[in-house]
Amino acid sequence: MILTRLLRRLFSAGPSRETHVFELSREGDPAVIARLPPLTSPPPERVSNFFSPMFWCTQEPEKVKSSARVIADLATSGHYFGDNLLTWGRNMSMLDDQPFVQAWQSNIESDADQAILWRRYVLACAAYHCVQLGGDFVECGAYTGVGMKTVIDYLGGREFPRTFWGYDLFEHEEGMLHHSMQEHGEGLYARVQQKFADYPQVRLLKGMIPDVFADGCPERIAYLHIDLNQAPAEIAALDHLFDRMVPGGILILDDYEWSGPYRVQKLAEDVWFDSRQYRVMPLPTGQGLIIKR
Numbered sequence: 001m002i003l004t005r006l007l008r009r010l011f012s013a014g015p016s017r018e019t020h021v022f023e024l025s026r027e028g029d030p031a032v033i034a035r036l037p038p039l040t041s042p043p044p045e046r047v048s049n050f051f052s053p054m055f056w057c058t059q060e061p062e063k064v065k066s067s068a069r070v071i072a073d074l075a076t077s078g079h080y081f082g083d084n085l086l087t088w089g090r091n092m093s094m095l096d097d098q099p100f101v102q103a104w105q106s107n108i109e110s111d112a113d114q115a116i117l118w119r120r121y122v123l124a125c126a127a128y129h130c131v132q133l134g135g136d137f138v139e140c141g142a143y144t145g146v147g148m149k150t151v152i153d154y155l156g157g158r159e160f161p162r163t164f165w166g167y168d169l170f171e172h173e174e175g176m177l178h179h180s181m182q183e184h185g186e187g188l189y190a191r192v193q194q195k196f197a198d199y200p201q202v203r204l205l206k207g208m209i210p211d212v213f214a215d216g217c218p219e220r221i222a223y224l225h226i227d228l229n230q231a232p233a234e235i236a237a238l239d240h241l242f243d244r245m246v247p248g249g250i251l252i253l254d255d256y257e258w259s260g261p262y263r264v265q266k267l268a269e270d271v272w273f274d275s276r277q278y279r280v281m282p283l284p285t286g287q288g289l290i291i292k293r
């Protein structure tokens, strides 16, 4: 009761809609202007729900879906189901962040892009932090470019102030370590290039990691998203890129906390990070997070 009154008083002043404009510059660097998305404060009593029928790792998807539906209906509001995550009683902050909702929704191309809402918000929040550091953005495993573009659109769209490097094979041949995905094929690279035609800050490089780094590689990295679905390439990416990350930069390993076929990635990455005295923070989304010292 007291808490509700306090929250009402707090929110009666109205949510902050201010866009923070930062001049980001380092000695010797040209000044960079970042327009950070304004905070959209939610009404204190309303909490959103999210239920997506897209998940993996089961032979019985219909039974899983109907069981999750029963649990979601029994639970309090603030439930999330999708992407192998079922939880309730959460604030569901991602659905209250209007600039993010717009960026996420306008980039959805598949059911998976929709289901991984929470993973995308982890990226968006990491990017909000990293855009205020000196350093470029990198995604290893750009695929359709949806993850990159969601982040870019959240942080100003065409005015996104950093160089964003996207690496991928864009094609798949039999016998490759990573599994083929629906959009892999001859036309994918051209399609993703077209998607970023009006974004001169995006540099897409087609080729095999780590060889492709010889074609271009940033010197200072603030944001690093590694999503290659296979251990050898992820370790090779870490070997090449981690030391280039600036202090305070954030690394997200997309598959770190997924088991099954992805478990070898975590096992290899744990050893790699342990030798450098880092512990990967496992997130309930299945991602792993590291803050560079």
Ligand SMILES: C[S@@+](CC[C@H](N)C(=O)[O-])C[C@H]1O[C@@H](n2cnc3c(N)ncnc32)[C@H](O)[C@@H]1O
Binding pocket: 139, 140, 141, 142, 143, 144, 145, 146, 147, 148, 167, 168, 169, 170, 171, 178, 181, 207, 208, 209, 210, 227, 228, 229, 230, 233
């Ligand atoms: C899961 S997808 C990435 C999804 C994307 N990050 C997103 O958020 O939508 C994994 C991608 O890694 C790429 N990949 C795997 N091994 C690679 C390697 N050695 N070099 C370059 N790309 C690789 C695949 O081509 C595939 O497109």
